[in-house]
Each structure stands twice: as C-alpha cells, then as structure tokens.
Amino acid sequence: MVRKKVKLAFIENDSSRRVTYRKRVKNLVKKTRELSVLCGVDACAIIYGQEEQAPVVWPSSEEEVKRIISDYYSKSEIDPSQRGFNQYTFLNDSVIKAKERLLKLQRKNREKQISNMVSDILNVKSSLDQVNPSDLGDLLWVIEDKIRTIQYRIRGRYGELADMRNNGSLIA
Amino acid sequence: MVRKKVKLAFIENDSSRRVTYRKRVKNLVKKTRELSVLCGVDACAIIYGQEEQAPVVWPSSEEEVKRIISDYYSKSEIDPSQRGFNQYTFLNDSVIKAKERLLKLQRKNREKQISNMVSDILNVKSSLDQVNPSDLGDLLWVIEDKIRTIQYRIRGRYGELADMRNNGSLIA
C-alpha cells in the first residue's frame, strides 16, 4: 500500500510476511483500543498467528479487562431490565425453519457442539453481562493465568510435551 | 487525528461519536480482513456498539466463515495429532495455584460460569478446530440465522417486545 501498492493476497515470502504481520497486528490492536476508548464501546480483537505463535488477544491486560468488565456490570446495574435481553429468541418464519433444522441437528447429536461454537463467536458480551462484581478478581486471575499458560505452552515446550501430543484422548 | 489532533478519550458529543464509530468500525473490519488475507492467519473482530445497536462481528459472511472453517479443518487433517492440544492443562506452580483457586470457586458454584467466559474470550479457534466438514453447511446456516435474528431483534422491534424486557427470568 505504499512504495508499491500491494495486492490483497497471501504474502508468499516468509520474511516479509512476518514483518507485515507484526506491523499490522500492532496497529490493529491500537485501532481496536482507540475505537473502544473514543466511542465508549467494548471491542475485542483475536488473532491466531502461524504455528508456534501465541495468539494475540485484546483486551489482555488486567487493567483493560477490568475496565471492560466493570463497565458492563455498571451498565447492567443502571438498567437491569436489559440484562439477558439478547438471549430471547424472536419467533418468525426464519426462526421456525431454524428450529426444524436444529431438530435435525439434535438427532445427529451435533446441536450442542454447534451452539457452543456460535456462542464463542457471538456471545462474548452476554457472558460478560452475567458476571457478578465479586467475581471480578477471580475472573481476571483465571483469564490472565489462562493466557500465560497458553503462551508458555506454545512457546518452545513442544519437546517436553511431544509424547502427549500423540494421545488423541487428551482432547476435552 | 486530523484537522485537529484528537486526544484519545471518550467523545462526549453524541453526533460526532456516532460518525466516528461508523467510520472506524468500517476500517477496523477492513484491516482485520487484510491482516487475515495478507498473512494467512485467522483473525476475528467483535465490536459491541451502544445500546440499540447490533454488534459487529467479522468474519460474518458465509464465504469468509466457510474459508476459515475449512482452513482449520484441513490443518487438523494434515496433522491430527495437534488436535485438542490446546485443551491440555500444563502443570506448573501457577496452574497448581489456579486449581486451588478454582476449587474455591467451585465451592461458590461459579466455576462453570467463569470457565465458559474464558472460553468465549480465548477459545474460538479450538472450537472451530473440532468441526466436522459435513457440519459446515449446518453451522454456516445457524450462524447466519443467529446474526440475522440478533440484528432484527435489536433494530426497532423494542416496542413489540417491551413487556418481555421487564421479565428478568428471560436470562438464559
């Protein structure tokens, strides 16, 4: 996009791809944070880098997470009648069709798997809405520890853990 | 950041905040997509706008979601021993402390709530890893319908649904 307008396609060259990745991730996170602060909304960026790379997650610092969670909590205190509203299922033709489809999925024993995945993608906000303020400390601690654990696991401990990777039963 | 260098703080003026929000969301999504394509990584942007606004989620189109899911699936086919690896709990001092803390949480009957929230924030990738390719069609359909349902619900149907918002038991 500069000394030569680059076309939007996978960068084959490993070296320049990695450089571009670092530059752009940095700015994407910055932009995410700016949007959040300027407009008073909660925004989340998740980037899964190549193999052997820790995922980048924003917000990730204790301070930021705390701010977002307490913002959510104070909102729901101000207007508790709003809480859980997103969970209500509006009934119309497309939802009726959805239900038929889900019934079929249930028969195939996949419904739970799929709804969990949809939740992962769409429901971060509603899960944050449901946190009790007395849980904030524990929540932050668990999140931070999970991030550290993932980073530690991904960075250079493969040797020690190699035997475990061959055991499919570890999936859970 | 332009005709006047704006300081990074909440924009009090409603009108300009909304304009800034729309402009920046558009570009944040664009940047997210560019990073994803240029560097061959999976990235996700989630923005929760103000009240009465539909959340913005990228990726959201059938095509993009399909691409990401099938990429994940083909990765796990090439190296199935990697699947589920992220779920393994590495044992070290901090995890032992985590477990003690979790035990305490369990006593308070909050553990499930919190671990679900952590999963929402950090585990989008691993849930995508576990999708069977034959489920892709159903998955895409459910996601799209969920997005449509949320948008429809949030945009201007409050009148009809107002009575329901006063019922706290709808949280679920």
Add this chain to the structure above:
DNA sequence: ATCCCTATTTATAAGCT
C-alpha cells in the same frame, strides 16, 4: 531478523450540503 527511514497510500476529523 530488527531497527530506522521515507515515499506513498490510507484513515479520518471537520466542514459543508
């Protein structure tokens, strides 16, 4: 690989309609 540099492209705050 990592800074630094810088020519250009992008993003964007204000104005104007």
Add this chain to the structure above:
DNA sequence: TAGCTTATAAATAGGGA
C-alpha cells in the same frame, strides 16, 4: 442523519545498515 470533500495525521511496503 447521511454523504461528500479536504486537509492532515497515521499506517506501511520496501530498502538500507
């Protein structure tokens, strides 16, 4: 409120050290 325009700030590809 929603576009469109424009002056300026930011982001960034490609090089060089």
